[in-house]
Amino acid sequence: MRFRHRAAAGFATLLLPLAGLVGLAGPAQAAETATATYTKASDWGTGFEGKWTVQNTGTTTITAWTVEWDFPSGTSVTSAWDADVTSSGTHWTAKNKSYNGTLAPGASVSFGFNGAGSGSPANCKLNGGSCDGTSVPGDNPPSAPGTPTASDITNTSVKLSWSAATDDKGVKNYDVLRGGAKVATVTSTSYTDTGLTAGTDYSYTVQARDTADQTGPVSGAVAVRTTGGTTPPPTGDTVKLGYFTEWGIYGRNYNVKNLVTSGSAAKITHINYAFGNVTGGKCAIGDSFADYEKSFTADQSVSGAADTWDQPLRGNFNQLRQLKAKYPNLKVLWSFGGWTWSGGFTEAARNPAAFAQSCYDLVEDPRWADVFDGIDIDWEYPNACGLSCDSSGRDAFKNLMSALRAKFGANYLVTAATTADGSSGGKIDATDYAGAAQYVDWYNVMTYDFFGAWAAQGPTAPHSPLTSYSGIPTAGFTTADAMAKYKAQGVPAKKLLIGIGFYGRGWTGVTQDAPGGTATGAAAGTYEQGIEDYKVLKTSCPATGTVAGTAYAKCGSNWWSYDTPATIGTKMAWAKTQGLGGAFFWEFSGDTGNGELVSAINSGLS
Structure with a gap:
């Protein structure tokens, strides 16, 4: 995937002068003490910002904390961060998040909230004991039961x-x-x-x-x-895969439930969840709030039931779990890296076994182990340059995929998103993709973003040409050239998926209708200059022609190229003649509300 943008998750805390300390504190661990202290950080008359600080004053690590207090009638919490805050009448309870419940001796943690009214907390308790540290309830949380x-x-x-x-x-x-x-x-x-x-x-x-x-x-x-049922088994082994972005739930307001309401979930075989981070030579969480903390309302949820504050798993992971329950044949992979986070693979390649272990531990975390059926690696690009440059060597990618397969075993899917640079001496030539192919189930070949408004003056060109054409700006920058080069290297055709972008790329300041015109810069886009979703372009700038199997359109001084249901049909037919393993696309939210591009892929491969 060439473009990756992450929205900031969670809540922002106002950093304001502290005022009005109210000392309230308490215990949290057997034979140890802890305190909870309240501070009113600011007050604007009709409301205020409050802050609690929990400190471990004992000698044993605290593994969880709960702060309780009473507000007078008319005073309430309106929003909170770094804790799950609930109420029963005038009694308020705050529990730690998954990431801040453990406190070593001497350590402290704070959480804050915005409040309405003018009252102060009273009757504070910390883990069931006094908040001043004078009483010790000595009560640890229970251990985990055995796996059922x-x-x-x-x-x-x-x-x-x-x-x-x-x-x-x-x-x-x-x-x-x-x-x-x-x-x-x-x-x-x-x-x-x-x-x-x-x-x-x-x-x-x-x-x-x-x-x-x-x-x-x-x-x-x-x-x-359960036994019985009439759900048919999967037909064939043709892959129909879409990327779901963790950040799509923010500005785009695209939730897992949209896969159901659009009809898309019933027409695909696999989902790649993007992205996990790659940092410190390890796989890591990308956005914890989106991944497993965000609470979805009933109308946003696949199951139709609202998340609760004490639910052990929320966020996109829980929604994907519900989706798989509804569509039992659907497989979900966790994709790591992407354009923004591919720089982390250089360090990971120095110790592939340690990297593979970290990925396995994260994918198989007991909280969501049943959600994922495999792992996808999106390294842009091994032994070549993307957002940053890598010089790990031609064998680095093969060694990484070998370690992942050894760790995950035969029952998991191991895949990778790979370059479509079919030029002579280009990115495909820089890496032993054929040697790595023995360890992967398939490659998602990113056959889009060949051309775009990063070349601000043009020439205008379709960003996802299927074949070459007269006047193409760079030889080898086509789907056909990329697939031919992979197969010539020795990658089996069945392990190659054709890629479709559910968006267009465009220029402005263009006077020529046909490709090859000059421009003055990137056309305006909803989220980024030079990029727009298909669902927008379909009506704002309808296609006026095709070139090399891809549609283009000129509207005023703007020139766009993108795939339509018709051009997708052409590409799917071509993929079948080439014996490819199927198709994938980036990404669901660019499609129309009724999933017409997903439908075109499904129909074209059926």
Whole structure:
């Protein structure tokens, strides 16, 4: 993928002078103490900004914290950051986020909120004890229960059993979670879930509660498929894959549920979730808020049920889990790197085994292990230049993919997004893609972004030409040239997917209708200069011609090139004659509300 933009997630905290310290503090660990201190950071009459600081004043690490307090009637929390804040009447409760619950001795953490009214907190408790550190409840959260096992599976029910959790004060009960949502609370270590749908995939985890109602970590997940059902098995092995961007839920307001409402989920075989970061030689979370923290409302959710504050998994990961339950044959891969984060692969290539281990540990995190069926590597570009330049050597990519396959094994998908530079001595020639092909299931060959308004003066050219044409600015910059070069290197045609961009690239200051005209710069785009979604261009600048299998249009002084359902049909037919493994596209949110480009790919490959 050539263009990658990430929206900032989460909430911003105002850095204002501290005022009005109110000392309130308390304990959080057996035989240890902790304090919670409240500060009113600012006050604007009708509202204020409050801040709590939790400090571990003991000698044992704290693994979780909960701060509770009472506000007088008329005072409330309107928004919060770095904690999950809920209320029951005038009683308020704040629990740590997944990333800030652990406090070493002497360490502290703060969370803040905006409030309405003028009251101050009272009756503070920290993990059930006094907030001033004078009383020690000595109550740790419970441990994780054992991963459930499934038995007595029928069309509509399954029995789950698990080994007990432990707790210093005793376990009170267990929450049974189906797809991350609580379906039951039981006192025993078994539960039979009923009312299920025949022939459907489900995922279960369990979470313990202690006598103080503290919840511990979630168990590992068990996947269950009920018997019966009429869901047909996948037909053939043709891949129809789309990228879903983690940041699309922000400005674009494109959620996983849109894959259902557009009809696209029923017409694809795979989703690449973009992107995980590559940093410090390891795979890492890209955007924790979007990935697993954001709460979706009922109308935004695939299941139609709103997320709750104490749900063990939220965000896009939980929505993808719900999507897979609805479409059991759909596979999801986690894509790492991309244009912005490809610089991290240089360090990763120095120790491929350590990199592969980090990726496996992240993909198989018990909180979302059932969501992902494989890993996709988007290195732009090995032993060549993209946003930055890499000089790891011709074998670096092969060594990395070999390590990933060795770690993930045969039951996981291992794929990669790769260059489409078919020029002589270009990026395909810089890397041993044929040698790496034995370790991958397929390559997503990025057969788009060949030309664009980074060449501000032109010449205008289609950004995703299928074949060459008279006047093409750079020889070898076509889909056909790229695929021919891969196959000549020894990459099997079945491991090559043709790429489709669900967007156009354009120039302004253009006077010539046909390709090859001069320009003065990039045409205006909704999110970035020189780029616009198909769903916008379809009506704002309808196609007026085709060249090299791609549509183009001139509207006023703007000139755009993009794929339409008709040109996609041409490209899919060509892909079948070449024996390619299928197609992929970047990315879902560029399509129309009824998914007409996805439909064109599906129809063209059927």
